[in-house]
Amino acid sequence: MRYLTAGESHGPQLTLIVEGLPSRLPFSKEKVDEQLARRQKGYGRGRRMKIESDEIRILSGVRFGRTTGAPVALSIENKDWNKWSDVMGVHPDREKAAKRRVSRPRPGHADLNGAIKYHHRDMRDVLERSSARETAARTAAGAVARQLLEYCGIRVAGHVVRIGSVGTRRLEEWKAEEIAKKSEESPVRCLDPEAEKAMIQRIDEAKQEGDSLGGVVEVIVENVPVGLGSHVHWDRKLDARIAQAIVSINAFKGAEIGIGFEAGERKGSEVHDEILWSEEKGFHRATNRLGGFEGGMTTGEPIVVRGVMKPIPTLYKPLKSVDIDTKAPFEASIERSDNCAVPAASVVAENVVAWEVARALLETFTADTAENLLREVNRRREEARNF
Ligand SMILES: Cc1cc2nc3c(=O)[nH]c(=O)nc-3n(C[C@H](O)[C@H](O)[C@H](O)COP(=O)(O)O)c2cc1C
Numbered sequence: 120m121r122y123l124t125a126g127e128s129h130g131p132q133l134t135l136i137v138e139g140l141p142s143r144l145p146f147s148k149e150k151v152d153e154q155l156a157r158r159q160k161g162y163g164r165g166r167r168m169k170i171e172s173d174e175i176r177i178l179s180g181v182r183f184g185r186t187t188g189a190p191v192a193l194s195i196e197n198k199d200w201n202k203w204s205d206v207m208g209v210h211p212d213r214e215k216a217a218k219r220r221v222s223r224p225r226p227g228h229a230d231l232n233g234a235i236k237y238h239h240r241d242m243r244d245v246l247e248r249s250s251a252r253e254t255a256a257r258t259a260a261g262a263v264a265r266q267l268l269e270y271c272g273i274r275v276a277g278h279v280v281r282i283g284s285v286g287t288r289r290l291e292e293w294k295a296e297e298i299a300k301k302s303e304e305s306p307v308r309c310l311d312p313e314a315e316k317a318m319i320q321r322i323d324e325a326k327q328e329g330d331s332l333g334g335v336v337e338v339i340v341e342n343v344p345v346g347l348g349s350h351v352h353w354d355r356k357l358d359a360r361i362a363q364a365i366v367s368i369n370a371f372k373g374a375e376i377g378i379g380f381e382a383g384e385r386k387g388s389e390v391h392d393e394i395l396w397s398e399e400k401g402f403h404r405a406t407n408r409l410g411g412f413e414g415g416m417t418t419g420e421p422i423v424v425r426g427v428m429k430p431i432p433t434l435y436k437p438l439k440s441v442d443i444d445t446k447a448p449f450e451a452s453i454e455r456s457d458n459c460a461v462p463a464a465s466v467v468a469e470n471v472v473a474w475e476v477a478r479a480l481l482e483t484f485t486a487d488t489a490e491n492l493l494r495e496v497n498r499r500r501e502e503a504r505n506f
C-alpha cells in the first residue's frame with residue numbers, strides 16, 4: 120500500500136491517492152472527516168484554522184461505502200484559496216503575485232534551503248509546499264488506514280506529553296480507548312489536568328511574547344498481532360519505519376520507541392521486558408518498556424511511540440535573517456501563524472503511525488479482500504496464542 124499527496128497551502132485543494140487497499144473494506148467519509156476536524160483543533164492554532172473546515176471529497180475507488188480495490192483518490196478543498204487565486208492560480212496575476220513575493224527567509228522554515236536548491240527567487244514557491252497544510256492530506260491517508268486497522272480490531276490513540284517546560288509522567292498502562300476519550304476532552308490533548316493548565320498558561324505566555332513552543336506527543340497502537348515488520352532487512356523493520364514517519368511530520372525532530380533515549384541511561388535488567396506465559400494470555404510481557412518492538416517486529420504488546428516537535432519557526436518576535444535581494448539584515452514581520460501546533464500535530468502523528476502499521480499488516484498478510492485479511496490476521500493471533 121502506498122500514497123501520494125499533492126497540493127499547495129494556498130492552492131485550490133490537496134489531492135491524495137491511496138493505492139493498494141483491499142476490496143470490500145467498509146469506508147466511511149465521516150471517519151476521515153473526523154480525523155481532519157481533530158487535526159484542525161488544539162490550543163495554540165492561528166487564524167488560518169478559522170477559515171478552513173476540512174472535509175474530503177471521494178473521487179474514486181469507493182462505491183456504496185466499500186473500497187473496490189481500485190486506487191482511492193480524495194481531495195480536500197483549501198477555502199483560503201478564494202483570497203489567493205490570483206497569486207496562486209494556473210494563470211496568476213503577475214502584479215499581485217509580485218506583491219506577495221517572499222524574499223525574506225524565516226529561520227527554521229524551508230524557505231532559504233528550498234530557494235537555493237530549486238533556484239526560486241520567490242520563496243513562495245518553497246513555502247507553499249513546505250507548509251504543514253500538507254499534513255491534512257497525510258492525516259486523511261492515515262484515517263483511511265485507520266479504518267483498515269479498526270476492521271482488524273486494532274485501535275490507535277494519541278496524547279500530548281510535553282509542551283515547552285511542562286511534561287507529564289510516563290504511562291504504565293496503555294488503554295487506547297481511555298487515552299482517546301480523555302485527550303479529546305482536553306484543549307491541549309493532555310491526560311493530566313494539572314499539566315494541562317500549566318501547558319495552556321505556557322502557550323498564552325509564549326503568544327504574548329510573540330514566541331512559539333514545541334513539545335512531545337505519544338501514540339499508542341493496541342491489539343497489534345505479533346510479528347508485523349521483520350528482523351531480516353533494514354527497510355522492513357517496522358519500528359524504524361514508524362520513526363521515519365514521525366520525523367517526516369513538519370517540525371518533528373526525533374522519535375523514540377517505548378522508553379527510547381532513557382534506555383541509554385538504564386541497566387539491561389531495567390530495560391528489557393521479561394517474558395511470561397499463562398494459559399489465559401499465552402506469551403506476554405511483564406512490562407512494555409520497549410514499546411511493543413523487538414527485532415523490528417511487533418511483540419503483541421501495545422506500540423508506544425513518541426515524537427518531539429520543535430517550536431513553530433514563524434515568530435511574531437523577530438529573529439535575525441537576511442533579505443535575498445538586498446542581502447541586508449531585516450527583522451521579520453508576519454501576518455499570521457500558529458504559535459503552538461503540538462496538540463494538532465499529535466493527531467497527525469496518530470495517523471502517520473496508523474498508516475505504517477496498516478502498511479505492515481498488508482505486507483505480512485497478503486489479501487485481496489478485507490475479509491481475507493481479517494481471516495489471516497485472526498489466524499496469526501490464534502497461532503501466537505497457541506505457540
Ligand atoms: C500541524 C502543524 C502546524 C504548523 N503550523 C506552522 C505555522 O503556522 N507556522 C510555521 O512557521 N510553521 C508551522 N509548522 C511547522 C513548519 O511547517 C515546519 O517547521 C517547516 O515545514 C520546516 O520543516 P522542518 O521544521 O521539519 O525542518 C507547523 C507544523 C505542523 C505539524
Ligand SMILES: C=C(O[C@@H]1CC(C(=O)O)=C[C@@H](OP(=O)(O)O)[C@H]1O)C(=O)O
Pocket residue numbers: 128165167168171249250251252253254255369455456457
Ligand atoms: C494550513 C495549515 O497550517 C499552516 C501551516 C503553516 C506552515 O508554515 O507550516 C503555516 C500556516 O499557514 P498560513 O500561513 O496560511 O496561516 C498554518 O496555518 C494547516 O495545518 O492546515
